Amino acid sequence: MAxxxxxxxxxxxxxxxGKGGVGKSTLTAAVALALRERGLxxxxxxxxxRASMETILGKGPIGHRPVEVSPGVFASNVxxxxxVDEFIRDQIPVKALVSRVLRSRTLDRxxxxxxxxxxxxxxxxxxxxxxxxxPDGSPTYSTILVDLDATGHALMFLGLPAVFHNIADxxxxxxxxxxxxxxxxxxxxxxxxxxxxxxxxxxxxxxxLYRALSPRRSSLPARATKLASVDAPVQLGHxxxxxxxxxxxxxxLPQEAGPIGIAPSETTEGRDTLHVRAHRxxxxxxxxxxxxxxxxxxxxxxxxxxxxxxxxxxxNLLRDHLLGRSMPRTRTLSEAPxxxxxxxxxxxxHEPALDxxxxxxxxxxxxxxxxxxxxxxxxxxxxxxxxxxxxxLVLTIDPARRLADALGLDGLDDAIHRVPAEGNGAxxxxxxxxxxxxxxxxxxxxxxxxxxxxIFDNRVYQAFSKTLARSHAYxxxxxxxxxxxxxDFDLVVLDTPPTRSALDILDAPGRLSGFxxxxxxxxxxxxxxxxxxxxxxxxxxxxxxxxxxxxxxxSFFDALSHLRLGFETRANRVKAIxxxxxTAFVLVTAPETTSLSDARYLREGLRGRGIRLQAVxxxxxxxxxxxxxxxVKATSIAHGGTTSRRSKVVLKNDRLFRAMREFLKATAPERxxxxxxxxxxxxxxxxxxxxxxxxxxxxxxxxxxxxxQQIGPVKAKPPEPKGTLEYDRLAAPTRRDKPEPx
Numbered sequence: 001m002a003x004x005x006x007x008x009x010x011x012x013x014x015x016x017x018g019k020g021g022v023g024k025s026t027l028t029a030a031v032a033l034a035l036r037e038r039g040l041x042x043x044x045x046x047x048x049x050r051a052s053m054e055t056i057l058g059k060g061p062i063g064h065r066p067v068e069v070s071p072g073v074f075a076s077n078v079x080x081x082x083x084v085d086e087f088i089r090d091q092i093p094v095k096a097l098v099s100r101v102l103r104s105r106t107l108d109r110x111x112x113x114x115x116x117x118x119x120x121x122x123x124x125x126x127x128x129x130x131x132x133x134x135p136d137g138s139p140t141y142s143t144i145l146v147d148l149d150a151t152g153h154a155l156m157f158l159g160l161p162a163v164f165h166n167i168a169d170x171x172x173x174x175x176x177x178x179x180x181x182x183x184x185x186x187x188x189x190x191x192x193x194x195x196x197x198x199x200x201x202x203x204x205x206x207x208x209l210y211r212a213l214s215p216r217r218s219s220l221p222a223r224a225t226k227l228a229s230v231d232a233p234v235q236l237g238h239x240x241x242x243x244x245x246x247x248x249x250x251x252x253l254p255q256e257a258g259p260i261g262i263a264p265s266e267t268t269e270g271r272d273t274l275h276v277r278a279h280r281x282x283x284x285x286x287x288x289x290x291x292x293x294x295x296x297x298x299x300x301x302x303x304x305x306x307x308x309x310x311x312x313x314x315x316n317l318l319r320d321h322l323l324g325r326s327m328p329r330t331r332t333l334s335e336a337p338x339x340x341x342x343x344x345x346x347x348x349x350h351e352p353a354l355d356x357x358x359x360x361x362x363x364x365x366x367x368x369x370x371x372x373x374x375x376x377x378x379x380x381x382x383x384x385x386x387x388x389x390x391x392x393l394v395l396t397i398d399p400a401r402r403l404a405d406a407l408g409l410d411g412l413d414d415a416i417h418r419v420p421a422e423g424n425g426a427x428x429x430x431x432x433x434x435x436x437x438x439x440x441x442x443x444x445x446x447x448x449x450x451x452x453x454x455i456f457d458n459r460v461y462q463a464f465s466k467t468l469a470r471s472h473a474y475x476x477x478x479x480x481x482x483x484x485x486x487x488d489f490d491l492v493v494l495d496t497p498p499t500r501s502a503l504d505i506l507d508a509p510g511r512l513s514g515f516x517x518x519x520x521x522x523x524x525x526x527x528x529x530x531x532x533x534x535x536x537x538x539x540x541x542x543x544x545x546x547x548x549x550x551x552x553x554x555s556f557f558d559a560l561s562h563l564r565l566g567f568e569t570r571a572n573r574v575k576a577i578x579x580x581x582x583t584a585f586v587l588v589t590a591p592e593t594t595s596l597s598d599a600r601y602l603r604e605g606l607r608g609r610g611i612r613l614q615a616v617x618x619x620x621x622x623x624x625x626x627x628x629x630x631x632v633k634a635t636s637i638a639h640g641g642t643t644s645r646r647s648k649v650v651l652k653n654d655r656l657f658r659a660m661r662e663f664l665k666a667t668a669p670e671r672x673x674x675x676x677x678x679x680x681x682x683x684x685x686x687x688x689x690x691x692x693x694x695x696x697x698x699x700x701x702x703x704x705x706x707x708x709q710q711i712g713p714v715k716a717k718p719p720e721p722k723g724t725l726e727y728d729r730l731a732a733p734t735r736r737d738k739p740e741p742x
Contacts, residue, residue: 004324005301006034008238011191012139013130013183015146015234017154018195019205020370020498023242025052025594026311027195027303028147030318035143036072037323043129043141044075047122047148047157053077055597058312066129066141074141078125080118084111087121090128091172091544101540110541112511116463116471119160120173123180130183150370150498151209152398156472158184158192158213158234167459171546184234191237196292198244198285201405201681203292206239210296239292241300245285248278248645273626274645277679311593354586354673354695357614358385361584363484363492363577367606368588369598370498373619373675375402376682377588378495379429380692383685385491386425393483396495397432397476397505403495404431408684414440416483421685428489430479437475438465445566451559460556473501473508477574484577499598503605509575512567584614587669591618591656596663603667615671617695618660622653624676629694631676 009031016024025046032042043066046053054060054077059069064079085102092098101107111117132140148154161181168174184190192213196206213236293300304321306314320326357364358381366378375396382394393416396403404412407419412431419427439456446452455461464471483492496502542550560567577583585606589599606613622631632649664672674696682691 002324004322006031006038006322006324008301009035009143009193009322011143011189011237013126013144013146013190014237015148015154015158015190015192016195017148017151017192017209018240019197019202020150021372021590021592021595022195022197022202023303023594024195025147026056026315026318027240027242028145029053029056030315030322032073032075032143032145033070033315033319034322036070037319040142041072041140042074042143042145044069044073045126045129045144045146046075046077047146052594052597053147055593056311056315076129078122080122083121083125084118086128087124088544090124092540097540097543101544104537104540106537107541116160116164119157120164120176122157123160124176127176127180127183130189149501151205153497153501155209155212163463167463167552168546168549170548172543173545173549187235190234192234193237193240195240195242197242198288199681200284200288200683201402203288204405205402206292207295210236210239238301239296239298240303241289241292242303243305244289244302245278245282245305247282248275274632274649277626278645280679354381354615354671355384355388357381357584357586357671358388358390358491360582361491362582363494363580363584365494365496365578365583365585366588367496367502367585367602368498368617369590369595369602372588372590372595374498374588375495376406376688376691377586377617377619377675378493379403379406380682380688380695381586382429382491382493383421383427383688384692385493386421386427387423389424390490391426391428391488392491392493393428393430393489394493394495395430395432395479395483397472397479398495398497403429406682406688408687414479419685425490430483432472432476432479434472434475435465437479438471441475441478445563447562451562454559458552458556458559460552461559464556473505474512476505477508477512478570480577481570481574485573499602502602503609506578506606506609506611509571509578512571579610585611586615586617587613588617588619589663590620591659591663593659596659599663600666613667613669615673616664616667616669617673617675619675620677621660621674622656622676623649629676629696 014031016028018024028044032044035042044053046062053069053075054062057069057075059067059075062069062075062077064076064082066074066076069075088101089098092101126144126146129141129144130139134140148157161177161184164173164177168177194206194209196202213234289300289302292298303318306317364378364381366374366381368374375398378396379394382392385392394403396412404410407429409417409419409429412429414430414433414436416428416430419429421427438461442452442455446455465475480492480494483489496505538550587599587603587606589595603613624630625632631653632646660674675691676694678691678694680687682688
């Protein structure tokens with residue numbers, strides 16, 4: 001009897017990462033449920049404020065302290081601020097001093113602004129959870145499953161101990177880093193699982209991640225990787241190939257399958273080419289699996305595609321698969337309501353969407369969850385603007401570095417490059433490189449060569465300018481300042497990292513400005529002065545991070561002292577740019593449960609910062625009839641029945657449209673854009689053109705007045721025919737409808 005897949009997840013600490021949108025969070029939750037059925041006591045740890053587990057598990061709220069989300073299964077959503085407080089408490093043995101540190105607004109600003117503080121505190125929290133014991137001496141949690149951020153930020157997090165070892169050569173911070181390094185790099189205690197999809201871009205990013213994580217052990221060809229490597233690699237566990245499709249002819253009706261040995265394209269021509277499309281997808285996925293296994297020298301753990309099931313049902317099916325149980329076939333349309341009059345592409349505006357957004361703004365900021373096509377949307381929008389005669393720059397500040405792939409380029413770096421593209425305008429692209437951007441900034445604003453050398457040689461600067469999450473946010477805003485203020489471009493399109501990291505970047509100017517205005521900077525510049533309060537604060541800080549680190553910080557701030565006013569001025573200007581009327585924010589998401597959960601968090605985060613969305617783009621919003629723009633509908637084919645393939649697509653379309661309607665109830669953007677699912681990844685300028693041509697506006701503006709609760713004209717709802725599918729009534733108004741006056 002074959003071993004159940006769950007038997008391959010045995011280590012004490014298990015880390016999960018991968019390209020955004022590959023389903024790693026759902027997989028993490030399913031592993032936890034399966035481990036519980038094996039008699040273990042798992043804890044899911046979610047980093048950041050994403051709170052995806054609340055949606056996936058259907059339990060909430062999940063806070064910083066672990067809570068039981070299912071019998072014997074626990075979860076924690078790490079709160080960075082609480083993690084910092086806990087780290088401080090554990091470093092200072094005297095309660096009175098702890099209270100003084102936690103009440104200090106000056107130190108609070110320091111901890112909020114300093115790069116990697118929250119990441120160090122998070123490492124401390126994970127190490128502490130791994131060492132918790134019950135009264136009988138057994139681990140409080142038998143297995144800790146950590147849902148890391150997507151690829152680029154996961155590498156930053158895992159590389160943190162190596163980056164800081166050069167600064168913290170002794171003291172409490174070094175002790176912590178040594179303990180966490182020992183935990184993360186112990187192959188008997190910790191494994192890192194790479195989760196991917198059988199699509200070209202996801203597989204390529206997985207291979208890049210594999211090279212970055214194991215540069216000395218990789219069997220891959222020695223070629224440049226787009227991701228920075230981790231000096232002390234974590235032991236790689238499994239490469240999980242999620243949502244692996246099966247052949248659409250494996251369970252087909254006899255009429256659909258055709259004679260044995262005849263190609264599906266020959267037997268289905270003129271009937272139902274959805275099967276042909278699905279077969280091409282199956283063949284491509286099989287080829288990518290073989291390529292991945294050959295180049296990495298591993299056997300992938302396959303997770304079958306759970307066609308079109310709601311998230312709760314997907315979770316249970318995935319748990320059963322991990323336990324080695326047989327999985328039922330997908331529901332057919334006979335279990336769904338019969339279709340009525342369908343949502344039709346002829347009711348949509350076929351002109352490319354968002355043209356007005358392009359013409360009326362200097363800066364367009366694309367935000368959204370990971371893996372939803374945000375970078376593709378940004379690149380397509382920039383290409384469209386260049387076609388209209390504008391000089392456009394698309395700038396990505398996402399560490400995942402997807403922009404070069406979308407533009408069909410071999411690579412991008414910090415320099416601005418012209419992209420070969422036809423049109424009356426000009427298209428340029430650049431990708432943020434944290435180290436190069438900081439070095440370039442210092443070279444520009446330092447007063448002389450001696451000052452530059454003093455900064456470059458400083459240990460804190462050397463760590464600060466590497467890929468630390470918060471330092472990445474600061475230099476991203478500096479890069480944005482340069483390209484907008486130079487005035488060389490008619491339009492700048494900014495591609496941001498996923499969700500939480502995007503908000504961190506938006507907060508960076510205000511955080512940096514507040515820190516530079518604070519007294520803590522002056523105390524670092526004059527730590528031995530007669531200011532008793534300042535000296536006391538510095539001494540308290542030494543208890544938390546170590547005297548050696550404080551000495552390096554003093555040297556660092558001294559080297560930067562004459563640049564402080566310039567940093568503050570630039571930070572204030574970036575904050576103003578983001579608030580200008582010529583700056584537009586576009587939220588890109590996919591209508592899948594976990595993506596929409598992240599999108600809601602991002603939407604509320606933007607709203608809390610006074611930012612109003614100009615548009616919402618739903619990518620992969622529905623599947624179309626082959627060769628048309630029409631959503632797939634339930635129709636009869638030649639042999640008189642509805643195919644199971646068509647049934648599954650119709651069910652999925654219906655679920656996606658329901659999800660979009662629900663999301664839009666609390667959102668009032670000026671435009672709602674739908675992009676149907678494309679058969680292939682976008683890998684060229686031609687692909688971007690096709691992507692753009694398939695965009696549709698769901699209704700003509702104005703969609704609704706601010707504060708309205710749903711899109712489209714507000715009318716009394718007529719009785720809905722029993723069995724009407726949701727996409728029959730999403731888009732409004734049709735050409736026969738008369739919109740209400742605004």
